[in-house]
Amino acid sequence: MDLIGHYSTADEGARLTRSAHGRLEFLRTRELLTRVLPDRSRVLDVGGGTGVHARWLAADGHAVHVVDAVPGHVAEAARLPGVTAAVADARALPAGDGAYDAVLLLGPLYHLLAAADRRAALTEALRVLRPGGVLAAAGVSRYCSLLQAGSLGRLDAAMEPSVAEVVATGRYDGHVGFMPTHWHTADELAAEVAAAGALDVAVFGVEGPAWPALDVVADHAPLLDAAVRAARVVERDPLLINASAHLLAVGTR
Template identity: 55%
Template sequence: MVDLDPLIHEFYRDRYVEDDRLIRSGHGRLEFVRTQELLRRWLPPASDVLDVGGATGIHARWLAEDGHRVTLVDPVVEHVEQAATVGTFSAEVGDARHLRQADASVDVTLLLGPLYHLVEASDRAQALSEARRVTRPGGLVIAAGINRYGGLIEAGSNGHLSPENLHFFTEAFASGRNDGKSGFTVAYFHHAGELAAELTGAGLTDVEVLGVEGPAANILQNTPPEAVDGRLPSAVLLARQVESDPNLISAGFHFLAHGRR
């Protein structure tokens, strides 16, 4: 039985289409391209990959096409049912905190969403511990985090920030916790150093945290769809240039961290 917050389940089942966001919106396309770029940089060829929190398979699809053997795990039954129709990877219902996979059974474990929605530090620690457990010695655990500045930057850039709703963003900035009233669902937002500390605390070594989208994320988010193609290459180049710059790592919406077992 998966212990999933009903608000999170409702959000992803009824209100939010991850595949659509990563393919159609300007920011989503930048995030997708950069996530592909970083994973291809880090993953060994033909790896056994466990995609925990893989939703409907937006990343599992291309990973399988790249020659990896992918198993997708997600707590939302509707996501798993959709992912299972793809046919190039396996998909099952599961909880990042209680994986059914055996010890040291995969080369790479991806947590590209679970740490967003495990608000309690103990739950995030358990998910990372499970990811380490199922990963072979020398293998990689790769985890995404939402930048704590992200919601405030986005709202301030698209005209949605006002004196009336400012407290939603400043409260989340102070605590890292989002209660689901600001437009996004129940979530936890990280600082870059905090995400690195959580991976290190789980026993992973050689931990590195990079910025995913870079400073152009909000520009692309507010770019007309017909103009995104022209701006995307420059945005990717900029993100790549500043991905590890401590002064700019928090300019985008997401972090991607990796550590080795």
Template identity: 55%
Template sequence: MDQREIDEQVRAYYGGVFDEGARLTTRSAQGPLEHRRTQELIAAHIDEGRVLDVGGGTGVHARSLQERGFDVILIDPVPEHVAAAAASGVASQIGDARSLPFPDGSFDAVLMLGPLYHLASATDRVRALNEARRVTRPGGSVFAAALSRYIAFGANVLGRPVRADAAMTALWEQGVPTGNGRFPAGHFHTAEELADEVSDAGLEVLAVHGVEGPGGLALEQIAADRADLMDAALALARATSAEPGIRDFSTHLLAVARVR
């Protein structure tokens, strides 16, 4: 799919079809697990400063950082997201990860917890990562999330006959979305591929983590108030998050990087 079509679908999907704020809070137990573990990984590397949340949605992560004392600015291509984040007290504006409207070295850290999902070409993804690096001060941190290719493949084959066709081959070998469903996917990563792209943008890769761990996918079918199951899944995620192979069984991957 042409990137312009994906960009239009992103605005339509998040603007009127899907509630991104609920996904991280009340939709299922997976969302709160993803939010909590992501915040833990961020907290392990930064404890103060000015943060840019690129593709920050309705501001769920931004508000958590503000509560910890960070100065946060959110940028997102979806007007409805920007309005919701602003209404909740987050400084927010419309923008594109591939062209950030900020001077070099403006932030102590940059979060990219969504843009790479929706960019089809490696050129665009590295461009966005380059922008994150540019606006982060030397020694600052960049956190870049991706969707796991293994989980995407599993979602297409579990509980149904395996289709040995060109679309499934392209998904498995290249991370190309199959086009099934309404989600405007651009690319699915392996942990190694994510690390390579972050490195190609001139960043020092410290680690790539599987965010939710192997239990995260199951929690998508569980109510958000099941704290007992979330605690168990969280313990498993913490124990396996950086293990090669196992980390790819998380729905979301998170690269932690530093500006040289």
């Protein structure tokens, strides 16, 4: 299934609330973005889906414009208070140079399988940033399915070659669900963002090392605070950063 077909049938609006590790991803992404974004900034949320992050960003006083390739997502995001939205491709943004204080790429990079396409999206994001503006770009960790399938008892002999392939190359074939995508290491993500022209690039582990444990218990609520704290402690630790399911690169123009 292609990208638009997949997201036209998936309930993207509930993705960060329906699972324990999704809730952790949401909380930590919000925490990290709140830390790095300028106050009351003009934010372009590229690939922003139905506006899960745009909703709270607008409530915090930011002027948020969502662009997404899926028309249904754009229609939902446009209904949020303080949010505007339009259909667009991350590689060709409908905005002038320096139009935004912050640009978020929380979804597009892993859907762009070719390095040249990821470079194009990052270059566009930096183009529409004002000098000194903040870029935040997310990637999926190459170790995500290893940790998930291993923790849930789903890693078997049939799956093992696919897991080894994504760890070695970043090519994910859909073996634990979702669709074929490109998954990063922290070093690879930092290098791609810097090569596009971003300055002072730092990469953070989003969920930290405790996220797989949340999905193996019936009631994850008592574990969530500790998981957030664990993620915060090692968010820049080079020995543990890739144990997060998602990575967030932050840089400036």
